[in-house]
Amino acid sequence: MRQGCINILQVCRINIFDYFCTMMKRRNTATQEAVLAVLTSKRRAMSQDAIVKQMDVRADRATIYRILNRFCEDEIVHKIVADDGKQYFAVCIKCDEKTISNNHFHFRCTKCETIECLPTIVEFSAPQNYKVQQMNCVLVGVCKDCD
Amino acid sequence: MRQGCINILQVCRINIFDYFCTMMKRRNTATQEAVLAVLTSKRRAMSQDAIVKQMDVRADRATIYRILNRFCEDEIVHKIVADDGKQYFAVCIKCDEKTISNNHFHFRCTKCETIECLPTIVEFSAPQNYKVQQMNCVLVGVCKDCD
DNA sequence: TCATTAATGCGACAAGGTTGCATTAATATA
């Protein structure tokens, strides 16, 4: 399932999670639905503990991590490791098969402690004979809401 | 002590560590000297355990971290958090007071497991009213030596 | 309705990093 699809689904008012379950042959569970609901509503990259705090269903830490990693495998979520060493997860847009899912900048606000996916694509020029397969770029500072 | 100075010192064959001790009013200890020696000789960003392995002097884990963080405060070393969540430290060049010490890309090679400071400066354009104070940009892939 | 097995909860664990505190030793001063 391409992530660009998610936006189309939202516009068409199709339940993303149901669609995801059918497409990826995943079971429809309350916990998974809750995790995805939080991520899609917040539209930010969130850490496991931040996600749990926003959830109405209680669930084990290991379970949340398993769900998030599953979402990453299925490519409906991508993972960022911030400069605090923690993993953050975000539902993000990616329509082109060829692009790296993490090809944009992220912004971590030190005041509100959230991470945002910026629309800016990372332009890099690696030296000759270097093969770039992934990237993890985080800008750190204060976002417009906290300034 | 500005980091650009380090290169000048090397050219002039002045002992960097002695200079550092006088300038920053730090005590001259074998452990600190060893850590800096490893970092300057390898010219890569290294993790605490990688540094220890290369050292001829034995030292406690906590001590190494304290030394590295002190070097960061004194701005002769900068810290990168890679996508594996670990901290890496590198002696790097920075001549301009105004630039962010981490303003360049880093490359983590998944084969030789090292992190290199690339000469490429990160060009970013944060949205309006976002204040960027730090950055942490890591490209991941295979370096020229491992290809 | 039942069988299959994906998903979960629990507990244990590992790695990475930090902190408190007593001890050691580098430096400044007499």
Added chain:
DNA sequence: TATATTAATGCAACCTTGTCGCATTAATGA
């Protein structure tokens, strides 16, 4: 050179983040 000061160190304990094994639960297909 001897002494006082205190930065630097070692050790142990601790915290946080993330993972894994295994028994149990429950979603799905037949």
